Amino acid sequence: MELTRKGDYAIRGIVYLAGQPLDKISLLSNIAAAVDVPQTFLAKIFQQFSKSGIVKSYRGTGGGFILARPPEQITLLEVVEAVEGPITPNRCVVAPGECERDSFCTVHPIWERVKQQVRQLLADITLKDLANN
C-alpha cells in the first residue's frame, strides 16, 4: 500500500523542476543535490519521465531537463504512474480478467472503487499546485 522510494524521489525531482523558471534547463546534478537524492538513481527516474513525455531532455554541453508541458497540465497521477506503473490497491484489479476469482469475489468491487478514488484524487493535483513559489 506504499509508494516506493523511487516514486517519492520522482515527485521531489519533478516538483523542484516545476518550481524553477519554466524556460530554464536544469542540470540533473543540481536537481539531485537540491532534493537530496542520489544522482545516478535520479538519472534513471528522469529517463522514465523523458520517455513518458513529462520532461524534455537535452544532451551535451548546456543540456539538462525541462518540463515538457506547463505545470498545470501535468498531474500527480501521471508523475506517479510514469515511474511506479499503474496505481492499483490489489493485483486482482490491475486489468480485467487478471484474477480468476473476480466473478464471485465480493471484495473485487471494493478494490475497483479504491483504485478509482485514489486515481481521481491524484489526477486533480497538478504540478502547479505543488510547486512552491
Next chain:
Amino acid sequence: MELTRKGDYAIRGIVYLAGQPLDKISLLSNIAAAVDVPQTFLAKIFQQFSKSGIVKSYRGTGGGFILARPPEQITLLEVVEAVEGPITPNRCVVAPGECERDSFCTVHPIWERVKQQVRQLLADITLKDLANN
C-alpha cells in the same frame, strides 16, 4: 501501492469464516483448502487475527477459529490493518513528525488526504457486506 499476498489471503480467509454459520468452529485446514492458501502461511495470518481480536481461537481437539464479533462489526479496514499494519500511501505520512521535509513539502497534505479517503472507504465495508450467502 499494492496489497501484499498476505493481505489478500487474510481477506479471503476471514470472508470465508464470515460466510460460515457463526457458531461453527472452523478448522484452519478447512479454511486453507477452501480459499486456496498454503495452510502454514494462513496459520500465521490467523494468529495475527487472534491477537488483534478479530477471531477467537480454540486449541486441541474440536478446536479451530470463529469470528470474535458479529460480521457487521468487523470492518475491512480492521482486517487489512491487522495483517498489513497501518494503511499509508507514503512513509512520510505514517505518523506526524516521521518526515523532516513535511514542514515545507507541498505533497504531504495530498498523501494525508489519500490515506484518509482509503481508510474511510475500507472502514465502511464490513464482513457482513462481503460474506456471500
Next chain:
DNA sequence: CCTAAAAGGACTTTGATAGTCTCTTTATAG
C-alpha cells in the same frame, strides 16, 4: 496419556527495491 488442534520460533527462498558502475551517444565550444 494419546491425539488433535493452534502458537511460536527459526529458518529458507525468491524477488523487488535501491542503488552503483561503466560505456555509449549526442551536442557544444574552442
Next chain:
DNA sequence: CTATAAAGAGACTATCAAAGTCCTTTTAGG
C-alpha cells in the same frame, strides 16, 4: 575536428521484505 559536458543505456550488486516452510511447544479432549 577534438575535447568536454551532458544525458542514455545496460549490466551489475547489495539489501531487505515477502512468501513460505519446518519443527517444537502448548493447550485441550477423549
